Amino acid sequence: MKNRDQIMLKGMMFYGYHGVNPEERLVGQKFVVDVTVECSLVKPSLSDMVSDTVSYSDLFKTVKSIVEGPPHNLLESVA
Template sequence: MDKIMLNGMKFYGFHGLLPEENKLGQRFQVDTELFLDLTKPGQSDQMDDSIHYGQAYDLVKEIVEGEAKQLLESVADTIAARLLEEFSLLAACTVRVTKPDPPIAGHYDSVAVEIYREREHE
C-alpha cells in the first residue's frame, strides 16, 4: 500500500505520569505513516483525491499540544483514531510518539511508542 509520511513533527505538550511533566511540559516528536492508495491523486494531481498534509499536521498538533494524558500510548492512540475519523481515504496509519527528555535516570536518546491502526471494515 502507498503511504504519506509526516516525519519529525515537533510539539510542546504536558503528557506524563509525574506532576512536574503536567505542569512544566516537554518536547514531543511525532512521526506518522498514512496508508492509502495514491494512484488517483498521482494521476489527477488534485488535492481532493489525497490527504492534505497540512490538515494532518494540524490534527496531530491539536492533540499533542492539547489535553494532557499520562501515557504516550494514549497520545498515539488518540492521534490514530482521529486521523482515521477525519480522513475517509485513509486505510490505516502508523503513529510514533517520541519523548526525547523523559524524567528517567539513565543514558539513552529517547523513549517512544509506535502503534498501527486500520480502519474497521463495515
C-alpha cells in the first residue's frame, strides 16, 4: 500500500460568475473554496528539496483559474 498524505488549502476566496440565474452570471459572487490533495510526501520529507514536493502556489493558481474562469451553471461542474 502506498503512503498517502494530504495537503489542505482552506478558505481560499475568489470571485466568479457561476450559477443558473441571470443575476449570478451578471453580478457574480464570492466563492470560498477548500481543497484537499492526496499524495505521497515521503520523497520531499526525506530530501528537503522544494523540487520534490507539491507547490502550494501552483495549487492555488489552478483553483483560482477554474473558479475565476469561464462560468458554469452548476457548482458541481466547477468542482
